[in-house]
Amino acid sequence: MSSAIKAIDRTTVHRICSGQVVLTLGIAVKELVENAIDAGATTVEVKLREYGSELVEVSDNGHGVHPDNFEGLTLKHHTSKLREFSDLTGVETFGFRGEALSSLCALSELSVSTRHKSLSCGSSLKFDRNGCILENTPCARQVGSTVSLANIFHTLPVRHKEFHRNLKKEFTKMLQLLYAYCIVSTGVRITCTNQTKKSNKHVVVATQGNTTVKGNVSCIFGAKQLASLMELKMTLPPPEVLDELKIDEQACSVFQLDGLVSSCAHGSGRSAPDRQFYFINSRPCDPSKISKVVNEVYHQYNIHQYPFVYLNIKVSRDSVDVNVTPDKRQLFLDNEKVLISIVKASLERIYKSIPSTFTLNNISTKASVTTKMSGNVKPNLSIFSQWRSKNDTCKRSSEDSDGSPSNCKVMKLEGDYKKQNSQLTLRTYVEKMHIPERPGKDLNGFSDDVKELEKPQGTEFVMPPQSEEPSISFRTPEELDVKQDASINIPSELDEIAGINQSKESASDDIDISSASRVSTSSLDDVAASSVDVQPCPEASKGFDMNTWRKLEDSPEKPTLRQPMDSKSVSYDSYEERGKKCIIIPTDISRIKTLCQHRVEKDNKIEKIRFRATIDPSKNDQAEDELKREISKDKFQLMEIIGQFNLGFIITKLDEDMFIVDQHASDEKFNFETLQKTTIIKNQKLVVPQSLELTAANESVLMENLDVFKKNGFEFRIDENAPPTKKVLMTAVPLSGHRVFGREDVDELLFMLQDACDKDMTCRPSGVRAMFASRACRKSVMVGTALDFKEMKRLVSQMGTIEHPWNCPHGRPTMRHLVNMELVKKV
Incomplete structure (x- = not known):
């Protein structure tokens, strides 16, 4: 028999609907902050005690609440922001339904302290769960309002328990919502603080009332994020x-x-x-x-x-x-x-x-200033020589070698830029190879605004070794034993770099350098950086001119400047010549096939493993239970050692199940977790403390978990009076071999601590875990080591004492199930 349909009483409706409006701590704070901004506040302060579990308080300096509106302040669907449904299309305020304060009355102990701008005295109000006023007492306060929520969600037992279980996660989500209002609310100063029993009050987020969004971003997330x-x-x-x-x-x-x-x-x-x-x-x-x-x-x-x-x-x-x-x-x-x-x-x-x-240093690519020689003066055209001068130390970061400012600019690598670079490198090589230019003709077509290096007639540029400071030395024709008007020697290096077109027309006219555009800039630069001292070929002194080159090029066999050495023919001896004997073994393919076929037939007849479950869709659960085993950590002590297999695995038996345990992986995981729990990493003090520019929320997390960071080798200097994002300075970093730890590891630890539900969880950065995994691997029992029964029992038993015994730090499984002995049939 169906029961009669009746209306739900107002109190029950109120409690049901209130739980739908305010779901989390973040929604509760959001509603109160929206009311404060809608009231025209320029300063909003959010105060929490024990991450909001004990108290949530939002204060503002808005216009306050007039006494005539006290009765409807916390009643359902009472608001001053709209009157009819059509007003929704033009609503400009954050709130408009009139549900927030009424719902918060049903979920917490709500009290309001307010003073209207037209009054000289404020009022302190306390409300019951239905939004009715219990107390109204006068109080002294500034213009504005303060809303306090105590014991939020205590009227909903399941949600209250879940809220306390995930308290820090809810706090982090609340901050994420609050960040949005801090960013978009220009001209409004918003601060949020949290106070715990263990520590003083910490500022977790704060803006300075900036008039731009960029200013708010910088206050919340730091100047590095804004950049x-x-x-x-x-x-x-x-x-x-x-x-x-x-x-x-x-x-x-x-x-x-x-x-x-x-x-x-x-x-x-x-x-x-x-x-x-x-x-x-x-x-x-x-x-x-x-x-x-x-x-x-x-x-x-x-x-x-x-x-x-x-x-x-x-x-x-x-x-x-x-x-x-x-x-x-x-x-x-x-x-x-x-x-x-x-x-x-x-x-x-x-x-x-x-x-x-790409971001590049704007170092001048010009060929430095024109150098003039006088006497025995040896010019140095290195653009880095001025940087290395003691008298120019203060100018290293502000000027180039030519005195121009060295600002860091963004340069796009266009095609013309690459082409000009390749031509510049080629010019250096042509000068290095001592190839004279014909008067009135540019060698490589480079722009005229680049000054060419002046060099005396009949000299040769020699590239210095890389280890030395770049400089240019000059050799006279007498030293080279080559006349000034001697014919040109073209080594193979230049041919490979410039890709000279060895046609008849180019050989008789001039060297074609246009093909240099086909040569990659990196190839030219690599050869340019090498140490090459170009010496004249013997043919050059004998008059090997371009006409001779053209005649040889027309010949069927073109000469090469570097002839390979004559290779001697190698004869290989046979097996008989070296005294090896060949023995012929008679084989019968048909007999081999017959034996293999008999072996396969024999194996097919042997039924070694049988299963209790039958192939039946209705018995899938039974089959799955038969094919899986669940091992708890206390079962390792009960395992019986059968023996060692292949000097790398331990065979164990638990009831009728046999397992194979990797001796190295199991011992490695035990050593790894021991290092994780007990090791305190040594650190290196910093000469200059490093500013981390953390967000206010991350600063609060760091200050509450200083012992975790100290265990990982980090030390900090805390200044409680400093503004948010400036309170923490890193004074020491972990030191371990060549591994460098820094801010990235601090950020990783902060991320782990924010999501850590288990207070006893050991937090280590990934770099430290990798270091511990390497140490654990080296000190563990290696594959190939023979073990006695006592040692094997120790390795298996200690697996029951660690937190995660199923995989080694590198992911390799520590054990596998072999077979159930009841399913093995004797043959």
Whole structure:
């Protein structure tokens, strides 16, 4: 018999609906901060005690609450922000439903202290679970309001228990939501502090009321994060996309983008999408489709990281539906496909040139100043010689060799730049090879604004060894025993570098250097850096001129300047010549086939293993149970040692099951976990303490876990009075051989500590774990070592004392199941 349908009483409805509005600690803080900003506050302070489990308090300096509104302050659906449904299309405030304070009354112990700007005295109010006023007492305070929540979620036992179990995770999620309001709220100073029983109050996030979004980003995430960001400018989609969407450019003008994104260069992104903030008309939201396209475009250029994203989409308010979910994080947007195409085109425009853009030191590529010789003066044209001068030490970072500022600029490697570089290198070689130029003709067609090195007639440039300082030495024709007008000797090196066209026309006219563009710049530079002292060939003194070269080139056999040595013919002896005997063994293929066939038939008749379960779809669970074994760590003590196999594995028996244990992997994992728990790494003090520029939240995590960092070899200097992001200085880093530890390892530890649910979990950076794994491997029992029963028993028993005995630190399994003896039939 069905029961009668009746209305649920108001108290039950209130409690049911309240749990849907405020789901987490982050939503509770978000609602209170939104109310403070809607009240016109320029300063908002969020105070938590024990990560919000005991107390959440939000104070502001807004216009306050007038006494006439006290009764409706915490009642359901009471608000001053709209009057009818049509007002939703033009709502400009964060809140509009009038549900937040009413729901918080049902989930916590709520009290409000407020003073309206028109009054000289404030009021302290306490409310019951239904939002009714219990106490109203006057108090002295500044203009503004303070809302306090004590013992949040205590009325919902299951949620309260889950909240305390994942307290730090909920705190981190709350900060993530708060960051969005800190970034977009320009001109508003927002601070958040947390106080625990073990330590003093810590500032976890703070802004300074900056008038720009960039200033807020710098306050929250540090100047280093801001330096890696690029401004996102709106770009219209290509014409083919507009045609596909059946719109024109005018339809795209309804959107405006204001954004900052990470560069796609390696190292500029993040390992997780934890710093992505999206807004529509400055309202924080979670647009999943836009977030997806942003990450997809970024992964086209940097597949291993995620970008930092601040994206504020401005559109007419009647094109947005904000009344979708209770937390107002999901929105419906008109012409969303157009917006997605605009975002994609804007990102591709700023990212497409980054992979081909390199940051270079702007060192002058000119051939230095013109050098004049006088007497025995030996000129030095090295651009680095001025840097090495003692008198010019202070100018090393500010000037080039020619005195021009050495600013770091971004240069695109275009084709003309590569061509000019290759020609410059070739000119150096032509001068080095002592090839004179014909008057009135440029050797390689290089631009006239590059000054050529002056050299006396009949001299030769000799490249010094790499270990010495680059310089140019001069040799006279008498020293080289070659006349000034002697014919040219062309070594094979120049032929390989320049790719000289050895046709009749080029040989009779001049050397063709245009083919140098086909030679890679790296090849020329590699040879240019080598130590070569070009000496004249003997043929040069005998008058080996270009006419002789042309005649030889026309001959069937072209001469080479370097003839290979005559190779002697090698004869190989046979087996008979070396006295080897060949023995012929008679074989019968048919007999071998018969024996193999008999062997296969015999093996097929032997049924060694049988199973209790039958092939039946209704008995799948029985078959799965028969094919798997679950071993607990206390079972290792009960295992019986059968023996050692192949000097690398231990055969054990537990009841009727036999297992094979890797002696090296099992001992390695035991040694690894022992090192993890007991080792305190030595450190090296830093001469100058290093600033880490952590976020305020990470500073708080670090200060609460100083013992974990000290165990890993890090030491810090804490300044409680310093502003957020400036409180921590690193004074010592771990020292182990050639391994260098630094800020990356600190960030990794902070990430592990934020997600650590188990307080007893040992946190080590990946570099330290790799070091421990190597040490454990070297000190463990090696494969090939013979073990007695006592040693084998020790290795198996100690597996039950470690936390994760199933795999070694490198991932190799420590044991495998062999067979169940009950399934083996005697033959």
